[in-house]
Amino acid sequence: MLSRSLLLGATAALVAALPQGIDFDAVDSVPTPSVLGAPLAATIQSQVPSYSPSAAAQSAAAAVPTDPISSSTDDDSSDSKRSLTARKACDPQKAGAAPVTSPDTASAFLANANYTTIQANAPVPQGYQIVFQNLQGATQQNGYLGYYTLSSYDTVKCQQYCDKASSCQAFNVYIERDPSVEPGTGCDNPPSTVNYKCSLYGLPVSNATATNTGQWRANFQVVITASNGYVKNAPPPSYTDFTGPTEFGGAINAPIKNGQSSYIGVKVFPGPYDPGQCAAACEAQTQYDHDHPRSDGTYDPCNFFNSYILSKNNSPIGTYCSFYTQAWGKSYAVNTGQYDSNGIYYSVSSSYGYTLSPQDPGVVSSS
Ligand SMILES: *[C@@H]1O[C@H](CO)[C@@H](O)[C@H](O)[C@H]1NC(C)=O
Ligand SMILES: *[C@@H]1O[C@H](CO)[C@@H](O)[C@H](O)[C@H]1NC(C)=O
Numbered sequence: 418m419l420s421r422s423l424l425l426g427a428t429a430a431l432v433a434a435l436p437q438g439i440d441f442d443a444v445d446s447v448p449t450p451s452v453l454g455a456p457l458a459a460t461i462q463s464q465v466p467s468y469s470p471s472a473a474a475q476s477a478a479a480a481v482p483t484d485p486i487s488s489s490t491d492d493d494s495s496d497s498k499r500s501l502t503a504r505k506a507c508d509p510q511k512a513g514a515a516p517v518t519s520p521d522t523a524s525a526f527l528a529n530a531n532y533t534t535i536q537a538n539a540p541v542p543q544g545y546q547i548v549f550q551n552l553q554g555a556t557q558q559n560g561y562l563g564y565y566t567l568s569s570y571d572t573v574k575c576q577q578y579c580d581k582a583s584s585c586q587a588f589n590v591y592i593e594r595d596p597s598v599e600p601g602t603g604c605d606n607p608p609s610t611v612n613y614k615c616s617l618y619g620l621p622v623s624n625a626t627a628t629n630t631g632q633w634r635a636n637f638q639v640v641i642t643a644s645n646g647y648v649k650n651a652p653p654p655s656y657t658d659f660t661g662p663t664e665f666g667g668a669i670n671a672p673i674k675n676g677q678s679s680y681i682g683v684k685v686f687p688g689p690y691d692p693g694q695c696a697a698a699c700e701a702q703t704q705y706d707h708d709h710p711r712s713d714g715t716y717d718p719c720n721f722f723n724s725y726i727l728s729k730n731n732s733p734i735g736t737y738c739s740f741y742t743q744a745w746g747k748s749y750a751v752n753t754g755q756y757d758s759n760g761i762y763y764s765v766s767s768s769y770g771y772t773l774s775p776q777d778p779g780v781v782s783s784s
Contacts, residue, residue, distance in 0.1 A: 437678075437683075454616055454629055474694055535643060553641055560690070564616040594611055620733035625730070663747065669741070670751050680740070726766045
């Protein structure tokens with residue numbers, strides 16, 4: 418059977434200028450998680466993040482024998498999916514900490530300058546940058562980790578929750594107009610209660626995904642305002658057996674040497690940005706190839722990987738890993754993004770290189 422990596426290798430030889438351009442098929446086969454953000458008008462006060470990098474790495478490594486690194490995985494680790502408590506019409510909901518707008522209508526809420534002032538007075542936490550401000554939509558995108566209800570518009574508290582959660586990269590703080598009782602027969606447009614919300618993401622947020630503008634519940638309108646996005650300025654961790662991360666300005670575009678491509682293939686993981694999945698897949702692939710060498714005793718070791726966040730039209734997809742038999746430096750990290758044939762723009766951010774140490778020679782010892 419002609420493997421996908423062989424196919425990619427053949428394409429690479431023909432298109433030498435971009436040997437390992439973004440593999441759109443691998444990206445498109447990644448499923449969109451069913452939960453993209455905090456639930457609206459929820460009875461629960463929080464969803465505590467549960468993402469585990471070590472579990473994700475284990476599953477990335479375990480997938481290699483049946484799903485080698487030349488193709489993508491569909492590891493949808495969205496165990497943040499939780500059933501919300503069933504509610505009966507007119508059941509009281511927990512009161513929010515934010516001031517209710519007078520008059521108590523959705524349009525007055527959206528026009529209330531008091532909320533603009535509240536977000537404007539919130540500090541940008543150390544180590545983070547503000548990437549959007551005072552929008553009227555909550556973030557909904559890949560990499561959702563969980564959320565908290567706050568007792569004030571407390572960006573520092575939300576940052577502390579983010580720093581405590583594994584793989585948290587970004588957060589969204591916003592003000593939500595919620596019903597004070599469950600809307601339904603007998604109370605179809607109840608008075609509002611107003612909540613401060615903090616939602617956490619393992620992928621950077623941007624204005625492009627601050628798109629959840631609310632919903633109708635019976636005749637009550639849930640709406641969002643004063644929505645601010647913050648992104649962490651920190652490199653990903655280092656990993657055992659690898660040197661790095663080495664910061665790159667784009668994705669590696671390695672040359673063909675003596676007709677040989679050092680590019681082995683790709684894996685794309687949905688969910689938080691977690692290069693540990695690349696590291697685990699890289700080592701598992703080397704182990705597998707070592708155990709299944711060519712007749713001359715050689716195999717393609719995974720000696721280097723490039724990890725980055727891939728976004729599709731500015732909405733992040735997850736962790737993109739490309740794997741190589743040799744290390745490449747910053748001067749080859751030139752692919753910052755590309756269009757597919759349908760005009761969809763795929764962009765590269767948070768690109769880092771990790772080099773196996775010591776390097777694997779790719780030869781089974783004869784002893
Ligand atoms: C804004 O805050 C002031 C002072 O608390 C209050 O009097 C006013 O009603 C608020 N505006 C709205 C639209 O709720
Ligand atoms: C996001 O902000 C950028 C820069 O400020 C702007 O060009 C772009 O149109 C905005 N996108 C959306 C979806 O609002």
